[in-house]
Amino acid sequence: MFTRLYLHIPFCRRKCPYCAFVSQESTAADLDGYAHTLLVEMGLAAHAFRAERPLESVYFGGGTPSLLDPRQIGRIVERTGDLFGLDREAEITLEANPGTVGLERLAAFRSAGVNRLSLGVQSFHDPLLKALGRIHSAAEAREAFQAARTAGFTNIGIDLIHALPGQTLPMWRSELEQALALGPEHISVYGLTVEEGTPFALRYGADSPRLPDEDLAVAMFEEADDILTAAGYEHYEIANYALPGRRSAHNSGYWRRDGYLGLGCGAHTFLRQGYGVRFGNPADLDAYADAVAQGHLPHGEGQRLTRQDAMAEFMFLGLRMADGIGESGFRQAFGIGLDETFGVALAKLTALGLLEAAGDRVRLTRRGMLLSNQVFAHFLP
Ligand code: SF4
Numbered sequence: 001m002f003t004r005l006y007l008h009i010p011f012c013r014r015k016c017p018y019c020a021f022v023s024q025e026s027t028a029a030d031l032d033g034y035a036h037t038l039l040v041e042m043g044l045a046a047h048a049f050r051a052e053r054p055l056e057s058v059y060f061g062g063g064t065p066s067l068l069d070p071r072q073i074g075r076i077v078e079r080t081g082d083l084f085g086l087d088r089e090a091e092i093t094l095e096a097n098p099g100t101v102g103l104e105r106l107a108a109f110r111s112a113g114v115n116r117l118s119l120g121v122q123s124f125h126d127p128l129l130k131a132l133g134r135i136h137s138a139a140e141a142r143e144a145f146q147a148a149r150t151a152g153f154t155n156i157g158i159d160l161i162h163a164l165p166g167q168t169l170p171m172w173r174s175e176l177e178q179a180l181a182l183g184p185e186h187i188s189v190y191g192l193t194v195e196e197g198t199p200f201a202l203r204y205g206a207d208s209p210r211l212p213d214e215d216l217a218v219a220m221f222e223e224a225d226d227i228l229t230a231a232g233y234e235h236y237e238i239a240n241y242a243l244p245g246r247r248s249a250h251n252s253g254y255w256r257r258d259g260y261l262g263l264g265c266g267a268h269t270f271l272r273q274g275y276g277v278r279f280g281n282p283a284d285l286d287a288y289a290d291a292v293a294q295g296h297l298p299h300g301e302g303q304r305l306t307r308q309d310a311m312a313e314f315m316f317l318g319l320r321m322a323d324g325i326g327e328s329g330f331r332q333a334f335g336i337g338l339d340e341t342f343g344v345a346l347a348k349l350t351a352l353g354l355l356e357a358a359g360d361r362v363r364l365t366r367r368g369m370l371l372s373n374q375v376f377a378h379f380l381p
Pocket of ligand 1: 011012014015016019020021023062063064097120
């Protein structure tokens with residue numbers, strides 16, 4: 001059914017004005033109560049669903065999971081092992097906001113079993129951090145990174161955002177260079193998307209002249225590709241770069257359609273049953289907590305995928321990865337060849353220079369990565 005576990009922590013010290021994730025500002029009491037609810041939900045889930053084998057990854061995402069007390073994280077990791085089994089080599093990631101962690105807490109997270117840190121740096125430029133409403137400065141982000149190293153983390157990822165208001169190409173180059181100077185194992189590079197319903201959507205409407213135009217956004221994507229690959233990072237997914245052997249196992253599982261159980265408010269689950277079943281927990285914290293308090297798993301009915309749905313997912317998730325998708329993997333999953341299924345679309349996208357063949361695999365070109373949504377639309381049922 002699943003080999004991975006995702007836990008959503010929907011709390012932040014302060015809500016960033018660009019953020020559309022399920023998260024809200026919190027108190028210590030909220031966090032305590034929530035950690036308890038998560039453990040209860042985990043017990044309910046263990047009765048309903050079985051892991052295929054000891055879990056290969058656990059991911060605390062948010063929100064700001066680093067607001068949790070390290071003892072709470074320790075209890076959740078321990079209970080995960082008790083209920084589902086945890087592979088000895090399991091990757092256990094914690095997303096951390098640099099404004100919430102010092103050496104002591106980081107060392108305690110490490111002792112609690114966390115072995116990979118994903119640090120939400122976003123920018124090394126203080127005015128941009130301020131515009132993003134982040135609670136930390138660039139210096140604090142650097143300090144958090146160094147403290148994580150001192151605390152024993154040997155696998156650290158940094159998140160950066162480009163196409164920010166007022167950001168120029170030289171500024172973006174400097175962001176990348178400052179990230180490289182820290183020597184992280186993993187760098188994620190996201191373009192800013194102005195999400196509906198956020199304060200940023202009011203501030204920067206469609207085609208706002210204060211945001212980099214499309215050409216500049218493309219140049220920033222290409223600059224990241226050039227600079228980071230020249231520094232030895234593999235551009236292994238549209239937005240992700242890693243040193244050899246340091247790809248995110250958990251996120252790679254999403255793109256390969258591994259099964260995962262999602263616990264917590266707003267978390268999503270994908271179970272390997274038939275062609276796959278997807279369902280999600282309510283994004284409303286009270287609705288989530290009330291259901292669990294009454295002894296129910298809080299998710300709705302969910303969607304049982306058809307063969308066509310699963311084939312489309314195989315394509316648009318698999319193609320996110322630079323390795324692309326393999327003819328043999330597709331045939332093994334669906335008993336039919338890629339060409340017989342998507343031959344027309346593949347030929348058209350290849351002719352447009354958006355896809356390319358590599359042995360028996362098909363992958364996005366760099367231009368295809370930039371226009372990935374247009375590529376993926378060709379595979380939808
Ligand atoms: S810290 Fe992250 S999850 Fe929290 S509000 Fe900011 S962007 Fe959203």
